[in-house]
Amino acid sequence: MTVPAPERRRLGRVAAPLLAALPLLLLAEPPRPDPVECGRGALAAHPEAAAKAALARRAAREAGPGPSHVEGLDRGVDVLTYDVSLSVDPAREWLEGRTVIRLMAAVDGASSVPLDFAGSYELVEVLRDGRPVPPSSRTSSRLVLPLDPPLSRESRTTLEVAYRGAPPGVGALAFWGSPDGPVVTSLSEPFDARTFWPCVDDPSDRAVVTVRATVPPGVTAASGGLVTEEALPDGRRTFTWRLPQAIPTYLVALSAGRFSTVTSTYVSRDGEVEMPVVSYVLPSTLAAATTHLAAVPRHIEVLAGIFGEYPFVDTKYGIVASHFRGGMEHPTLTSIGSELLGDDSRDLTGLLVHELAHQWWGDEVTMRTWDDIWLNEGFATYAEVLYDERADGVEPGPNLAAWYDDGRYSGALGATVVADPSNPFRYTGAVYEKGAWVLHMLRRLVGDEAFFDALAVYRQRHALGNATRQELRSEVEEVSGVGLKQFFDQWLETPYRPILRVTVGNVPDASAVRVTVEQRQGHAVRHPQAAEGDASWYAFPLRVRLTDASGASANVTANVSGRTATETVTVPNPLGRPVTKVVVDPSKDLLKILEAATVGG
Numbered sequence: 305m306t307v308p309a310p311e312r313r314r315l316g317r318v319a320a321p322l323l324a325a326l327p328l329l330l331l332a333e334p335p336r337p338d339p340v341e342c343g344r345g346a347l348a349a350h351p352e353a354a355a356k357a358a359l360a361r362r363a364a365r366e367a368g369p370g371p372s373h374v375e376g377l378d379r380g381v382d383v384l385t386y387d388v389s390l391s392v393d394p395a396r397e398w399l400e401g402r403t404v405i406r407l408m409a410a411v412d413g414a415s416s417v418p419l420d421f422a423g424s425y426e427l428v429e430v431l432r433d434g435r436p437v438p439p440s441s442r443t444s445s446r447l448v449l450p451l452d453p454p455l456s457r458e459s460r461t462t463l464e465v466a467y468r469g470a471p472p473g474v475g476a477l478a479f480w481g482s483p484d485g486p487v488v489t490s491l492s493e494p495f496d497a498r499t500f501w502p503c504v505d506d507p508s509d510r511a512v513v514t515v516r517a518t519v520p521p522g523v524t525a526a527s528g529g530l531v532t533e534e535a536l537p538d539g540r541r542t543f544t545w546r547l548p549q550a551i552p553t554y555l556v557a558l559s560a561g562r563f564s565t566v567t568s569t570y571v572s573r574d575g576e577v578e579m580p581v582v583s584y585v586l587p588s589t590l591a592a593a594t595t596h597l598a599a600v601p602r603h604i605e606v607l608a609g610i611f612g613e614y615p616f617v618d619t620k621y622g623i624v625a626s627h628f629r630g631g632m633e634h635p636t637l638t639s640i641g642s643e644l645l646g647d648d649s650r651d652l653t654g655l656l657v658h659e660l661a662h663q664w665w666g667d668e669v670t671m672r673t674w675d676d677i678w679l680n681e682g683f684a685t686y687a688e689v690l691y692d693e694r695a696d697g698v699e700p701g702p703n704l705a706a707w708y709d710d711g712r713y714s715g716a717l718g719a720t721v722v723a724d725p726s727n728p729f730r731y732t733g734a735v736y737e738k739g740a741w742v743l744h745m746l747r748r749l750v751g752d753e754a755f756f757d758a759l760a761v762y763r764q765r766h767a768l769g770n771a772t773r774q775e776l777r778s779e780v781e782e783v784s785g786v787g788l789k790q791f792f793d794q795w796l797e798t799p800y801r802p803i804l805r806v807t808v809g810n811v812p813d814a815s816a817v818r819v820t821v822e823q824r825q826g827h828a829v830r831h832p833q834a835a836e837g838d839a840s841w842y843a844f845p846l847r848v849r850l851t852d853a854s855g856a857s858a859n860v861t862a863n864v865s866g867r868t869a870t871e872t873v874t875v876p877n878p879l880g881r882p883v884t885k886v887v888v889d890p891s892k893d894l895l896k897i898l899e900a901a902t903v904g905g
């Protein structure tokens with residue numbers, strides 16, 4: 305598994321403020337071809353994305369055709385709690401586990417529970433309400449337990465599965481060597497929780513999870529929530545981690561190694577809570593990691609200022625060193641590659657902020673189905689841009705244009721933002737970077753006040769729950785009063801981006817300008833559900849900076865309807881003198897290819 309290092313973010317954080325300060329000299333980007341194939345552009349994969357993408361690719365390949373690894377199967381049950389007990393030694397690829405699942409029937413007559421679980425483990429014991437129960441069936445990824453007698457709706461039962469064996473060679477758990485001894489860490493997203501514990505591996509079935517890890521002397525086990533610790537007579541220790549909030553299975557994590565801790569404090573916005581920020585790093589990386597992690601309370605403060613209080617402020621936040629060169633947003637304990645933490649030449653700000661932002665977007669509010677993974681990743685990626693704006697004054701449009709855009713019609717951003725639910729990380733450019741662009745364009749369309757108010761409504765309505773793009777749309781519509789069907793269709797459901805030629809013409813008395821926009825892309829906007837008012841071309845407000853012969857400038861906005869490939873919009877000319885020069889989209893707020901921008905007759 306190879307994950308690109310976050311060089312782009314490091315460069316971006318140096319260059320973007322300079323870029324924002326430069327005068328916008330270019331009138332137009334060079335012409336681009338209009339291909340129909342979607343390929344990778346020059347944009348480096350998001351530093352977080354590659355590890356997740358590799359897991360998703362493998363899961364999709366292993367599952368083959370059929371929905372076995374995809375959520376949405378009607379299992380007829382709702383899991384309430386998981387107690388996941390694991391006995392693990394980082395030096396030995398072996399697991400002994402016992403998972404207790406308390407669940408409630410979601411339908412009348414639920415007669416079985418299909419659990420996702422790797423078939424490679426030996427089952428030691430399977431119990432229902434304390435009595436042995438033989439599984440109905442077992443495959444390489446599914447364990448079906450009978451409910452006999454069937455459960456009536458809302459009645460509850462407890463299942464218990466004890467198992468042991470070597471974890472699958474490629475799965476959530478990685479056993480790895482370090483200068484500080486062996487370590488075991490996990491990365492389950494999207495479909496690998498089942499490779500170390502039996503569960504309903506569906507992001508919409510949230511449950512309260514306790515992770516109880518028994519480890520050898522000297523080893524510390526870390527997970528989400530708060531911990532209690534118990535010494536066993538044989539010298540081993542049991543760490544019991546409990547997070548009171550219900551979370552999806554893909555966010556459950558286990559890390560164990562000979563960690564050093566780095567601690568600091570975040571003070572809540574109302575000053576009432578002093579929350580511990582506790583991180584677990586390898587002793588050999590302690591100096592560099594301590595430097596990187598010193599900024600984390602400030603990151604929380606900035607994001608809490610944008611999105612509202614940190615969701616798990618009654619618990620903790622922290623970082624744990626991990627095996628992959630990226631990050632993973634486990635609730636209250638983000639995993640970051642140990643190699644990155646140990647390298648003090650890197651700026652990890654973008655990656656740390658991205659993972660922290662997932663505590664709101666992904667962990668507290670989770671996409672209901674994997675096709676909406678952009679509700680996690682587009683949000684967390686845009687949070688990097690918002691952080692730069694809030695903390696360092698970096699203009700978001702130029703930041704997006706410089707570091708989150710390959711500039712290519714069919715490049716990394718060329719796929720649809722709506723993902724394939726069986727392989728959600730296939731096109732990470734679309735999910736991460738174009739997803740961030742969508743949010744920025746939405747913000748510019750409805751305005752800052754409505755945008756951030758709508759995010760607050762979206763967060764509050766779906767907190768510790770799930771959300772869909774349709775729900776996001778209706779909530780932004782509700783707050784802003786702006787109809788967004790065309791916007792969501794053209795930016796989320798449609799691949800690529802518009803290709804524009806813009807001509808600005810003067811009228812004889814210079815009281816107005818005629819802005820002619822020609823859309824030259826080779827595709828039509830997709831409308832999964834057709835409705836009156838749908839446009840086949842892109843609709844957007846196009847800002848244009850007008851300059852006259854004296855050098856005076858003013859911005860105007862032409863509202864492009866998308867009804868026809870070419871349309872001319874007449875807008876008042878605030879300069880009152882003929883325009884001699886134009887800059888289209890001077891704040892770089894529109895995802896597009898601009899082939900030409902000229903002053904016509």
Ligand SMILES: [Zn+2]
Nearest residue numbers: 352658681684
């Ligand atoms: Zn992410």
